[in-house]
Amino acid sequence: MKQADVVVLGGSAAGVTAAVTARRHYPDKSILIIRREAKAIIPCGIPYIFGTIKDPEEDLLPDSILEKNNIEIFISQAAGIDRVGKIVHTKDGDVRYDRLVLAIGSSPIIPRIKGAELDGTFAVYKDIEYLRRMQNRLQQANDIVIIGGGFIGIELGDEINKMGNKNVTIVEIMPHCLNAAYDEEFCVEMEEHLISRGLNIRTSIRVEEIRGNNHVESVLLSDGTELKADVVVFAIGAVSNVDIARSAGLRVGQKGSIYVDRTMMTSDPNIFACGDCAEKFSFFGWRASELKLASIATLEGRICGANLFGITRENPGTVGVWATSVGELALGTAGLTETMAKNLGYQTICGVVEGLNRHPAAMPGASKMKVKLVFEKNSETLLGGQVRGDNTAAEMINAISALVQRRLTAEDIAVFQMGTHPALTTSPVAYPLVNAAEIAISKKRSSSN
Amino acid sequence: MKQADVVVLGGSAAGVTAAVTARRHYPDKSILIIRREAKAIIPCGIPYIFGTIKDPEEDLLPDSILEKNNIEIFISQAAGIDRVGKIVHTKDGDVRYDRLVLAIGSSPIIPRIKGAELDGTFAVYKDIEYLRRMQNRLQQANDIVIIGGGFIGIELGDEINKMGNKNVTIVEIMPHCLNAAYDEEFCVEMEEHLISRGLNIRTSIRVEEIRGNNHVESVLLSDGTELKADVVVFAIGAVSNVDIARSAGLRVGQKGSIYVDRTMMTSDPNIFACGDCAEKFSFFGWRASELKLASIATLEGRICGANLFGITRENPGTVGVWATSVGELALGTAGLTETMAKNLGYQTICGVVEGLNRHPAAMPGASKMKVKLVFEKNSETLLGGQVRGDNTAAEMINAISALVQRRLTAEDIAVFQMGTHPALTTSPVAYPLVNAAEIAISKKRSSSN
Numbered sequence: 001m002k003q004a005d006v007v008v009l010g011g012s013a014a015g016v017t018a019a020v021t022a023r024r025h026y027p028d029k030s031i032l033i034i035r036r037e038a039k040a041i042i043p044c045g046i047p048y049i050f051g052t053i054k055d056p057e058e059d060l061l062p063d064s065i066l067e068k069n070n071i072e073i074f075i076s077q078a079a080g081i082d083r084v085g086k087i088v089h090t091k092d093g094d095v096r097y098d099r100l101v102l103a104i105g106s107s108p109i110i111p112r113i114k115g116a117e118l119d120g121t122f123a124v125y126k127d128i129e130y131l132r133r134m135q136n137r138l139q140q141a142n143d144i145v146i147i148g149g150g151f152i153g154i155e156l157g158d159e160i161n162k163m164g165n166k167n168v169t170i171v172e173i174m175p176h177c178l179n180a181a182y183d184e185e186f187c188v189e190m191e192e193h194l195i196s197r198g199l200n201i202r203t204s205i206r207v208e209e210i211r212g213n214n215h216v217e218s219v220l221l222s223d224g225t226e227l228k229a230d231v232v233v234f235a236i237g238a239v240s241n242v243d244i245a246r247s248a249g250l251r252v253g254q255k256g257s258i259y260v261d262r263t264m265m266t267s268d269p270n271i272f273a274c275g276d277c278a279e280k281f282s283f284f285g286w287r288a289s290e291l292k293l294a295s296i297a298t299l300e301g302r303i304c305g306a307n308l309f310g311i312t313r314e315n316p317g318t319v320g321v322w323a324t325s326v327g328e329l330a331l332g333t334a335g336l337t338e339t340m341a342k343n344l345g346y347q348t349i350c351g352v353v354e355g356l357n358r359h360p361a362a363m364p365g366a367s368k369m370k371v372k373l374v375f376e377k378n379s380e381t382l383l384g385g386q387v388r389g390d391n392t393a394a395e396m397i398n399a400i401s402a403l404v405q406r407r408l409t410a411e412d413i414a415v416f417q418m419g420t421h422p423a424l425t426t427s428p429v430a431y432p433l434v435n436a437a438e439i440a441i442s443k444k445r446s447s448s449n
Numbered sequence: 450m451k452q453a454d455v456v457v458l459g460g461s462a463a464g465v466t467a468a469v470t471a472r473r474h475y476p477d478k479s480i481l482i483i484r485r486e487a488k489a490i491i492p493c494g495i496p497y498i499f500g501t502i503k504d505p506e507e508d509l510l511p512d513s514i515l516e517k518n519n520i521e522i523f524i525s526q527a528a529g530i531d532r533v534g535k536i537v538h539t540k541d542g543d544v545r546y547d548r549l550v551l552a553i554g555s556s557p558i559i560p561r562i563k564g565a566e567l568d569g570t571f572a573v574y575k576d577i578e579y580l581r582r583m584q585n586r587l588q589q590a591n592d593i594v595i596i597g598g599g600f601i602g603i604e605l606g607d608e609i610n611k612m613g614n615k616n617v618t619i620v621e622i623m624p625h626c627l628n629a630a631y632d633e634e635f636c637v638e639m640e641e642h643l644i645s646r647g648l649n650i651r652t653s654i655r656v657e658e659i660r661g662n663n664h665v666e667s668v669l670l671s672d673g674t675e676l677k678a679d680v681v682v683f684a685i686g687a688v689s690n691v692d693i694a695r696s697a698g699l700r701v702g703q704k705g706s707i708y709v710d711r712t713m714m715t716s717d718p719n720i721f722a723c724g725d726c727a728e729k730f731s732f733f734g735w736r737a738s739e740l741k742l743a744s745i746a747t748l749e750g751r752i753c754g755a756n757l758f759g760i761t762r763e764n765p766g767t768v769g770v771w772a773t774s775v776g777e778l779a780l781g782t783a784g785l786t787e788t789m790a791k792n793l794g795y796q797t798i799c800g801v802v803e804g805l806n807r808h809p810a811a812m813p814g815a816s817k818m819k820v821k822l823v824f825e826k827n828s829e830t831l832l833g834g835q836v837r838g839d840n841t842a843a844e845m846i847n848a849i850s851a852l853v854q855r856r857l858t859a860e861d862i863a864v865f866q867m868g869t870h871p872a873l874t875t876s877p878v879a880y881p882l883v884n885a886a887e888i889a890i891s892k893k894r895s896s897s898n
Contacts, residue, residue, distance in 0.1 A: 017878050024891045045809050045871045058811035065878070283866075295869045295877040302863055302883065313864055321868030330873055360494050362507035365840070391814070394873035395844035398882075401866055402851035414751055415762055417732075417850055419770035420744045422494045424779055424843035428744040429466050429514070433847075434751065442473045 002074065003096035004032035006308055007088055008103055009078050009244075011035030012043060012126065014275025014297035014304075015103030016065060021305025022101075023069040029309070032072040034090060041126045044294050047155035049131060050138060051162030056131045078104075081248035083268055099270055099308040102245055102258060103301065106238035106276035106292055111147065115210030116234070123234040124152055134233075138163060141230035145219045146170045147207050149177030151324050153235035154190065157199050158326045160233075169200040169227055171207055171219070181322065183337045183372065186388055193329045202227075238292055240277045253279035255288045262314040264304035272308065274300035283317035283405070284336055284383065285344060291320050321401045323394035328367070332397030335384025335404040338374045347377040349444050351410070351436030357389050359420075359427035365390070371432035373400070373413070375440050380410040385433075392424070400433065410444075413437035451523065452545035453481035455757055456537055457552055458527050458693075460484030461492060461575065463724025463746035463753075464552030465514060470754025471550075472518040478758070481521040483539060490575045493743050496604035498580060499587060500611030505580045527553075530697035532717055548719055548757040551694055551707060552750065555687035555725035555741055560596065564659030565683075572683040573601055583682075587612060590679035594668045595619045596656050598626030600773050602684035603639065606648050607775045609682075618649040618676055620656055620668070630771065632786045632821065635835055642778045651676075687741055689726045702728035704737045711763040713753035721757065723749035732766035732854070733785055733832065734793060740769050770850045772843040777816070781846030784833025784853040787823045796826040798893050800859070800885030806838055808869075808876035814839070820881035822849070822862070824889050829859040834882075841873070849882065859893075862886035 006022050008015045011033050019031050045059040053059060066073055076090040081100070088095045108123035110116055120141075122134045138144065138160055146157045149172030161168045170177060176187035177194070191201055206222040210232055219227045240257035251259040251267035257279040264272045275297035280289040296318055303313040323332035341348045351373045358366035369389035376383055385400035387393040403413055414437045420428040455471050457464045460482050468480050494508040502508060515522055525539040530549070537544045557572035559565055569590075571583045587593065587609055595606045598621030610617045619626060625636035626643070640650055655671040659681055668676045689706035700708040700716035706728040713721045724746035729738040745767055752762040772781035790797045800822045807815035818838035825832055834849035836842040852862055863886045869877040 013876075013878055020878075021887065024887055027891075027895075042809050042871070042876065044869070044877075045812070048812060048871055052813065053809065053811040055811075059809050061876075061878070293868075295867055295880075298877040298880070298883075299864060299866055302887070306863075313860075316864065316866075319866045321866055323868050323870040323873055325870055325872040330870070332868060334868065360491050360502065360508050362502040362504075363494070363497060364501065391873050392841050392844045394868060394870050395841045395848060398867045398874075399844060399848040399851055401868065402848055402855070405866060406851070406855045406857075408855075411762070414755075415748060415765065417748055417765075417768045417770055417854060418744055418847045419742075419772050419781060419783065419843060419850065420493070421772040421774055421779070421843050422491070422497055423774040424772055424840050425847075427462075427491065427510075428493075428747040429462055429469075429510070431744075431747070434747075438470065438473055438751070442476075445474075446476075 001094050001096055002032065004072065005029035005098045006031040006101065007095055007097035008033045008101040009088065010103035010105055010275070011037065011040045012061070012103065012105055012275070013294040014301045015101065016061060017298040017301025018101045018103055018274055018305040019071045020065060020069050021302045022308055023071060025306045026309060032074055032095065033066060034074045034076055034078060034088065034095060036077045037127065038075055039128055041128055043126050046124055046131065047152060047159045050135060050156065051159035056128045056135065078244055081244060083248055083271070086270060099272065101304055102266070102271060102273040102277055103275045104241045104244065104277045106240050108234060109237050109239055110234055111207070111236060113207060113209055115212060118210055118212045118216045119214055120212065120216030120230060121210060121232045121234065137231055141166070143167045143228040144231045144233065145227050145229040146233045146235055148172065148235035149201065149203065150235060150237070151181065151322070154178065154194060154326060155324065156233060156235060158194065158197060161197065161199055169202060171205060171221065172203045173206050175204050177201060177203065178324065181324070181333055182331055182386055183339055186331050186386055189388060190326065190329065190331060193326060197327060238276065242277060253288065255279060255290055263307045263311045264300055264315065265307070272304045274304040280318045283319045286317055289318050291318055293322055295321060316405070319401060319404055321397060323397055328390060330389055330391060330393040332387045332393045333384065334397045334401035336374055337384060337386060341374050341383050346383060348383065349375050349377045349440050351438070351440035353432040353436045353439065355426055355430045355432060357392060357426055359422050363422050369426070369432065371436050373433070373436040373440060375410050377444065380440065380444065382408050382413065410437040410440045414441060450543050450545055451481065453521065454478035454547045455480040455550065456544055456546035457482045457550040458537065459552035459554055459724070460486065460489045461510070461552065461554055461724065462743040463750045464550065465510060466747040466750030467550045467552055467723055467754040468520045469514060469518050470751045471757055472520060474755045475758060481523055481544065482515060483523045483525055483527060483537065483544060485526045486576065487524055488577055490577055492575050495573055495580065496601060496608045499584060499605070500608035505577045505584065527693055530693060532697055532720070535719060548721065550753055551715070551720060551722040551726055552724045553690045553693065553726045555689050557683060558686045558688055559683055560656070560685060562656060562658055564661060567659055567661045567665045568663055569661065569665030569679060570659060570681045570683065586680055590615065592616045592677040593680045593682065594676050594678040595682045595684055597621065597684035598650065598652065599629065599684060599686070600771070603627065603643060603775060604773065605682060605684060607643065607646060610646065610648055618651060620654060620670065621652045622655050624653050626650060626652065627773065630773070630782055631780055631835055632788055635780050635837055638837060639775065639778065639780060642775060646776060687725065691726060702737065704728060704739055712756045712760045713749055713764060714756070721753045723753040729767045732768045735766055738767050740767055742771055744770060765854070768850060768853055770846060772846055777839060779838055779840060779842040781836045781842045782833065783846045783850035785823055786833060786835060790823050790832050795832060797832065798824050798826045798889050800887070800889035802881040802885045802888065804875055804879045804881060806841060806875055808871050812871050818875070818881065820885050822882070822885040822889060824859050826893065829889065829893065831857050831862065859886040859889045863890060
């Protein structure tokens with residue numbers, strides 16, 4: 001029987017990070033990853049297979065990371081867990097563990113509408129053969145309808161549009177694409193950008209039915225419009241994979257993910273969970289959160305991997321940090337948007353700065369950027385920030401994330417020490433983080449006079 | 450007689466920021482800036498005048514910032530300060546103040562060597578007419594020697610090289626260019642990059658003499674080499690402008706800059722100072738610091754401008770955050786390098802990560818990046834970080850700066866929550882800040898076993 005001190009079930013971002021972290025913290029333990037896929041795909045890279053990198057084989061998480069860290073790989077599918085015997089049953093035999101990490105991910109949601117099962121409908125599965133079939137089908141398709149205008153929907157839409165001679169329509173039930181990720185003004189900018197790139201966008205509208213005779217032919221919307229469609233892609237989110245955990249008697253949390261405490265331990269002290277399959281709580285108010293992101297998965301993997309044989313790390317709660325990129329336009333959020341903050345009951349005060357991302361304006365690459373910081377009005381604690389800019393936006397969002405995580409106030413941020421450079425950043429006189437904080441301070445002062 | 454509640458002497462980064470901050474914090478006060486130059490230049494943009502933006506007029510700090518904030522501009526040269534009468538004497542009449550801000554900057558150091566005064570020698574003065582003359586002279590020159598391989602020296606060298614058909618040599622007395630700004634391995638990379646772009650570099654060598662008959666003809670080095678030169682540029686640093694402050698009886702600090710306390714107040718409670726003219730202390734050990742950067746100047750301007758009629762802000766000490774960019778290569782530092790930390794007496798432990806700045810590797814723009822984090826060995830507190838990468842390096846350095854300023858430990862950083870995106874950042878599995886922290890933790894653990 002195979003056995004290892006640490007067995008990790010799942011070889012995507014969470015599993016790999018948990019395994020590598022376990023190796024760093026427990027150099028003497030044997031570590032084994034069980035994964036279904038012969039080749040592990042990089043989940044966030046999937047949209048780029050279609051219009052940019054072209055070949056799904058170019059979107060792989062290299063096994064060299066595991067080999068370098070002396071982590072054994074066992075390609076098989078888990079069938080059950082015997083918690084008393086500490087054994088994972090797989091299709092290819094049993095594996096005994098001392099500590100088990102569940103990093104079994106999530107599955108895309110398939111909407112319960114008529115026609116969802118027709119040939120020509122796809123969802124974003126992390127499966128290289130499936131994605132290759134989807135790619136082939138898209139190459140032949142003229143009319144593509146993407147259901148869902150979140151991150152994946154718009155990035156996929158733009159990439160499919162890049163394949164050439166495609167008529168791509170994104171259908172979003174909310175008033176705007178990216179509605180759950182950015183405040184309205186940022187969503188509108190991205191929508192205009194997508195439209196300028198040739199995509200069609202239909203918002204505030206529901207898909208009633210997918211029509212066709214075996215194959216997809218059209219999509220019927222709630223206003224009666226019928227969109228011609230050769231391919232339909234579902235991009236409406238994902239649900240945690242929990243079946244194997246539930247069958248093993250592990251507790252499942254209120255949002256349907258595997259229960260974990262702040263140490264990433266499940267209801268069984270020998271079993272930990274991380275990534276999309278694991279329950280998440282927000283950094284803000286510790287409410288259950290349904291965010292599923294690779295960056296969160298790796299955070300949880302780093303907590304989980306360190307804690308396996310002695311707790312040293314606790315999850316401070318999911319801040320929520322992400323970026324979206326289409327062409328030259330990038331958006332990013334760290335923490336709460338103004339809308340999210342208000343929905344959670346915070347009184348907010350915002351500072352917004354628009355300016356150039358280089359200085360002087362004549363520097364090559366200079367383009368407009370925008371930063372919005374959201375503060376709790378009374379304490380002036382930073383709740384979140386959003387950036388619209390070029391490819392530097394994601395690292396600026398990471399700077400904002402640091403400020404959110406340490407609960408800095410507007411006053412703290414006003415004396416934040418940053419570096420600037422003509423070819424790389426805004427002017428130090430106009431640096432948007434500090435100026436947005438100053439603007440929020442001024443607004444609060446004038447509102448309380 | 451002209452008068453204003455707030456008079457700011459100097460219209461560069463520090464003065465403008467102090468004035469704008471004063472406007473935000475004291476909406477009812479009258480504010481006046483006295484500056485010598487009809488047009489204020491952006492100091493960090495000066496190197497780019499020569500090879501990139503071409504026209505010095507494109508490197509101006511726009512007066513619109515001042516106009517928008519209802520700040521009066523008075524173009525004149527200050528001749529003295531009457532602290533009892535609270536009057537600034539200028540060549541064009543007296544100006545009465547209630548609070549005075551000195552933001553009078555620094556002047557480039559001219560080395561005391563034979564020939565330094567010859568026609569054809571230049572230093573980097575923030576003066577548009579001077580820079581235009583320098584530009585004209587450089588256009589006609591073939592052989593250019595730059596004395597000093599710091600930020601300004603190398604950026605200027607590369608920009609002059611871009612002018613075409615130039616033979617540019619940078620002479621640096623230290624073992625490497627950028628020796629005071631980055632650890633050796635980063636300096637070496639930049640030197641190799643500069644050489645690959647056609648520049649000549651001479652390090653560990655001193656300039657003995659500049660030779661010529663009225664005009665510069667050559668530069669004699671300490672090993673006897675004589676470099677042909679039509680133009681020589683001094684880029685060996687700057688000294689604070691303090692004459693007017695000293696004459697007015699204000700205290701001058703140990704490094705020859707205007708004394709200020711943590712609130713940016715000088716020895717006269719009605720006079721504040723900020724920017725290159727003001728004394729600086731390090732965030733690390735509160736030692737006197739000779740750093741002079743526009744980003745520091747704006748920090749001090751924001752402290753000073755807020756404090757004029759009631760102290761609300763204190764200077765936490767200069768962290769030191771900067772970036773350098775030549776072609777596609779950018780370097781950045783926040784806080785202490787390993788060398789600096791050791792020189793200050795810290796025991797250090799470092800985490801170094803090299804990887805790609807996009808994921809997967811097939812994404813456009815993917816290039817190698819490197820992050821080095823320096824921790825105090827015992828407490829594992831972050832002392833500083835360095836980044837080598839593309840144009841996103843400066844904002845990543847700003848994220849590191851936030852971690853340094855809040856004195857995070859390696860353990861804190863290992864659970865840092867960042868956002869990632871295929872087109873914008875490294876993979877979340879390989880995110881260099883968290884991985885560098887993990888590496889430092891592992892190294893410490895194995896060194897203490």
